[in-house]
Amino acid sequence: MNAANYLYLSAMLFTIGAVGVVVRRNAIVVFMCIELMLNAANLSFVTFSRINGDLNGQVVAFFTMVVAACEVVVGLAIIVTIYRSRRSASVDDASLLKR
Amino acid sequence: MMSSHSLVYLIALPLAGAAILLLAGRRSDKWGHLLATGLSASSFFLGLYQLSLMLSRSNEQRPVGQKLFEWISVGTFNIDAGLMLDQLSICFVLLITGVGTLIHIYSISYMSHDPDRRRFFAFLNLFIAAMLLLVLGDSYLNLYVGWEGVGLASYLLIGFWNQKLAYATASKKAFVMNRIGDMGLSFAIMIAFATMGTVSFTGVKAAAEHTSTAALTAIGIMLLLAATGKSAQFPLQAWLGDAMAGPTPVSALIHAATMVTAGVYLITRSNFIFDAAPTAQLLVVIVGAITLMFGALIGTAKDDIKKALAASTMSQIGYMILGAGLGPVGYAFAIMHLLTHGFFKAGMFLGAGSVIHGMNDEVNIRKYGALRKFMPITFATFGFGYLAILGVPPFAGFYSKDMIIETAFNSGGIKGIILGSVTLLGAGITAFYMTRVMILTFTGTSRWDEEVHPYESPWLMWLPMAILAVGSVTSGYLLSHGNALVNWLSPLFESHGEHDEFLPPMVVSGLALAMVAIGVAIAFLKYSRSDVDAVAPSDVSIFTTIARQDLMQDRFNEAVFMRPGQLLTSVLVKTDEAIIDGAVRGVGRAAMGTGATLRGVQSGFVRSYAALILIGAVALIAAIWVVVQ
Numbered sequence: 211m212n213a214a215n216y217l218y219l220s221a222m223l224f225t226i227g228a229v230g231v232v233v234r235r236n237a238i239v240v241f242m243c244i245e246l247m248l249n250a251a252n253l254s255f256v257t258f259s260r261i262n263g264d265l266n267g268q269v270v271a272f273f274t275m276v277v278a279a280c281e282v283v284v285g286l287a288i289i290v291t292i293y294r295s296r297r298s299a300s301v302d303d304a305s306l307l308k309r
Numbered sequence: 310m311m312s313s314h315s316l317v318y319l320i321a322l323p324l325a326g327a328a329i330l331l332l333a334g335r336r337s338d339k340w341g342h343l344l345a346t347g348l349s350a351s352s353f354f355l356g357l358y359q360l361s362l363m364l365s366r367s368n369e370q371r372p373v374g375q376k377l378f379e380w381i382s383v384g385t386f387n388i389d390a391g392l393m394l395d396q397l398s399i400c401f402v403l404l405i406t407g408v409g410t411l412i413h414i415y416s417i418s419y420m421s422h423d424p425d426r427r428r429f430f431a432f433l434n435l436f437i438a439a440m441l442l443l444v445l446g447d448s449y450l451n452l453y454v455g456w457e458g459v460g461l462a463s464y465l466l467i468g469f470w471n472q473k474l475a476y477a478t479a480s481k482k483a484f485v486m487n488r489i490g491d492m493g494l495s496f497a498i499m500i501a502f503a504t505m506g507t508v509s510f511t512g513v514k515a516a517a518e519h520t521s522t523a524a525l526t527a528i529g530i531m532l533l534l535a536a537t538g539k540s541a542q543f544p545l546q547a548w549l550g551d552a553m554a555g556p557t558p559v560s561a562l563i564h565a566a567t568m569v570t571a572g573v574y575l576i577t578r579s580n581f582i583f584d585a586a587p588t589a590q591l592l593v594v595i596v597g598a599i600t601l602m603f604g605a606l607i608g609t610a611k612d613d614i615k616k617a618l619a620a621s622t623m624s625q626i627g628y629m630i631l632g633a634g635l636g637p638v639g640y641a642f643a644i645m646h647l648l649t650h651g652f653f654k655a656g657m658f659l660g661a662g663s664v665i666h667g668m669n670d671e672v673n674i675r676k677y678g679a680l681r682k683f684m685p686i687t688f689a690t691f692g693f694g695y696l697a698i699l700g701v702p703p704f705a706g707f708y709s710k711d712m713i714i715e716t717a718f719n720s721g722g723i724k725g726i727i728l729g730s731v732t733l734l735g736a737g738i739t740a741f742y743m744t745r746v747m748i749l750t751f752t753g754t755s756r757w758d759e760e761v762h763p764y765e766s767p768w769l770m771w772l773p774m775a776i777l778a779v780g781s782v783t784s785g786y787l788l789s790h791g792n793a794l795v796n797w798l799s800p801l802f803e804s805h806g807e808h809d810e811f812l813p814p815m816v817v818s819g820l821a822l823a824m825v826a827i828g829v830a831i832a833f834l835k836y837s838r839s840d841v842d843a844v845a846p847s848d849v850s851i852f853t854t855i856a857r858q859d860l861m862q863d864r865f866n867e868a869v870f871m872r873p874g875q876l877l878t879s880v881l882v883k884t885d886e887a888i889i890d891g892a893v894r895g896v897g898r899a900a901m902g903t904g905a906t907l908r909g910v911q912s913g914f915v916r917s918y919a920a921l922i923l924i925g926a927v928a929l930i931a932a933i934w935v936v937v938q
Contacts, residue, residue: 301916305915
């Protein structure tokens, strides 16, 4: 099968994730979209690894998974804390950091 | 050069006096003036002691030196703070401390009603110390310290009564004009160091032979600039008239007898430079000739007795500078005139002070008259000074001024005739204006106000005047008897071949006396036979008006230097505000404006940040894509 198709899939997943981050208000959904973007990047890495015939891309994909796991831990903690204090999981409500 | 350990005490004694009087403050009010006078007198006796030591040695061994401490030591450049006493400096040391002590004594009485008398004596002692350092320093740099010191003392004493705004302004004027001259001296020192690598008198003298004429001329002109500043010579002469704002003893000591002659000392001391730089020497003569006429012309129109004497001082120093510019043959005569002038001019200033004292601080000679009867001693001492400055034989000025006139005539060619005529004419004008002062002050009818009761001054005041009068009578004869001063100073100056005699001495003396007689006669005809108005007449010729305004010297300085200077500073201030400050403020304003605009982006909404990041990333990738394509 043509390796380029994996790249198209990766691009589509990334676009869906990016649009989701920008348009959705629910923090949990935004979070899942970020995960989608990370995994789209992972798919690209693995695909390039396959195309080039070495293991570099696969190694980087592992790193990305570790980073994503850490991010989930920290991110969920923040979201839960914000929900406790504001009774809302909307990212637009947490807009105090403005001028 | 022999070494001596006691030179420093000449300076240290009056300096200690100044320090004690200033630091002890009001506690020394009772005895401060006595201490200051005593220290000045001890310095004078030390000077006499040094003179006796000098006389006991042979000609070559007379100069003595003393190293005080290592002042500057950088690599190969070494300057010691050192003193040197030779045949030239001893003349000055005795003049400064001798006349200085007499004026200290005079001031005890003259300043007795002034609440600040102690401060006055502290400044007088400071002046004596600085002036001694000036003439005793063994290098131009040491001389410079004394040079600045006398400038400071002069400033402090001119503005002694600085509660009057005009007096404070006069002291500032003197200080600023002196600074211009001081700049010349510092330039001379820098050029000497750059070309010769040394600034000591002996070092420069030795190096002058191998130095280019151009460099020597530059040094000479800068030294001349310094001399014009300190000695009130053209073109830096305008401060001396206003300097009469100081108490009269100050005018007598600093602005007649000693400090203003520092320029003559500087030129005489630098004889090895001027002898090798004919252009600079010619300039010295020209400055002297211009100033002696300038001062004499101002003197004819002044009604303030002190200002008339100040104009006369300017004129007489012009004679000295002219004499010093005539080369090896003239140095000794310049110094001789300096010494005799120190006696008779100081005596006349003290006499003027005595008159002012007895006339309730009135300085206008038109409001004097007939004072001979009321102040016989002042009249006699002033009269001796008057005869001396006129050059009537056998008074002091006859010997010294005639020598300069004679040397001017004998300098050869057209130059000799011009210079000789100028000095002769100057002598005639001097006779005119001094006779005018004499007649208006002491003879004729009284013109003073009714509440004034003139009286003779106490003995503390007339004693110094009497001693100076004795000097005015005898000093000329003593100094020229058997060429005493010329022979005394001869080791310092290059021996010179005799010039051709243009006119024999008898003829010159005759001509000078004739000029003096004419001047006196005109003054008698004009002022003695008719009554003089107590108020200066205003319907006078344009020449009188100009002379009354000091030959427009202040207007000239204001138009040529002051206004353009003010214009320059105001342009610079505006440039600074508009361009320099404008640039700085502009940068700040630009940063703040940009910040205010960009702050709008910070909405606080996470999604808008994310959108911006996304757009940025896409734009970046698109740009890279375009470039790579």
